[in-house]
Amino acid sequence: MSQLPGIEGAKQLAAYTAVDKHILPHHKIIGIGSGSTVPYVVERIMQQGTELNKGRTFIPTGFQSKELIIEARLNLGDVDQYLTIxxxxxxxxxxxxxxxxxxGGGACHLREKVLAEAAKSFIIVADYRKNGKYLGENFAHGVPIEVVPFAYAKVLQNLRSVLGSPNASLRMAKAKAGPVVTDNANFVIDAPFSRDLIKDPSSLLTKIKLLTGVVEVGLFCNIAQAAYFGNQDGSVTIKRVEGAKVIEESIAAS
Structure with a gap:
């Protein structure tokens, strides 16, 4: 593989390695997520060949991944057709x-979570900047929360005054006047939490989800089976679930 330089090279390396290890010939229904690393996932899948891919169906998590699937001329499906991925x-x-x-940085976390939970195997791909010990260390924007529009003000109040996120804010669009609107016609709130509050993400997820008006929360807990991180030196760090533990290993640069 001819690796791209810098961050893009790290993303490509993580995506290619994950596809090689987890998109196998017998896999026929495949979920394609969102984000800047995912185009390299589709690129590597295409390299597996037309004959193999013509018998597969690909399920997108949003507009971006749908367009990637269509542009690659892969078979497009929907999660309501394939309940198991x-x-x-x-x-x-x-x-x-x-x-x-x-x-949820791309405001797709509702559909992403549906596809993650529908999958027999859910795999994360990212560059080294996303690899942390605790949540909130590197991603300072906060927990993305999809809410129905008519309830956003009350949810904001509850996040700020009850759940301990005083800087929670409605995500505003950058190229239009007004808030970001998800593929599901909802709004997104970004809620930063202190280390003490986010150190138990499963508990925090439950508390946020119980707020009336919340559709989905961008905390994915106990879902992923493995995560692949491309590093600056051309190596790949892999974290994977093995029994009740998470095992970390590294594949050296080739």
Whole structure:
């Protein structure tokens, strides 16, 4: 493989390695996630060949991944047609030592979580900047929370005054006047939490999810089976679930 330089090379390396190890010939229903690493996932899948891919169906998590599937001339499906997915590969904004993730920087985390939970195997691909010990260390924007529009103000109030995120804010669009609107016609709140509050992401997820008006939370807990991180030196760090533990290993640069 001719590796790209810098961060893009790290993303490509993680994506290629994960596809080689987890998108196998017998896999027929494949979930394609969102984010800047995912185009390299589709690129590597295409390199597996037309004959193999013509018998597969690919399920997108949002507009970006749908367009990637269409542009690659792969068979497009929907999760309401295929309730069980062989494997889903997706990016992440941050991953902790136990493979809990923050996702939703691209406002696709509702559909991403549906495809993650529908998959027999859920695999994360990212560059080294997303590899952390605790959530919130590197991704400072906060936990993405999809909310129904008419409830966003009350959810914001509860996040700030009850759950301990005083800087929670409605995500605003950059190229239009007004808030970001998800593929599901909802709004997104970004809620930063202190280390003490986010150190148990499963508990925090439950508390946020119980707020009326919340559709989904960008905390992915106890879902991923493995995460692949491309590094600056051309190596790949792999974190994978083995029994009740998360094992970390490294593949040296080739």
């Amino acid at each position: 062989d494997v889903t590969i997706d990016g992440a904004d941050e991953v902790d030592a136990q493979l809990n993730c923050i996702k």
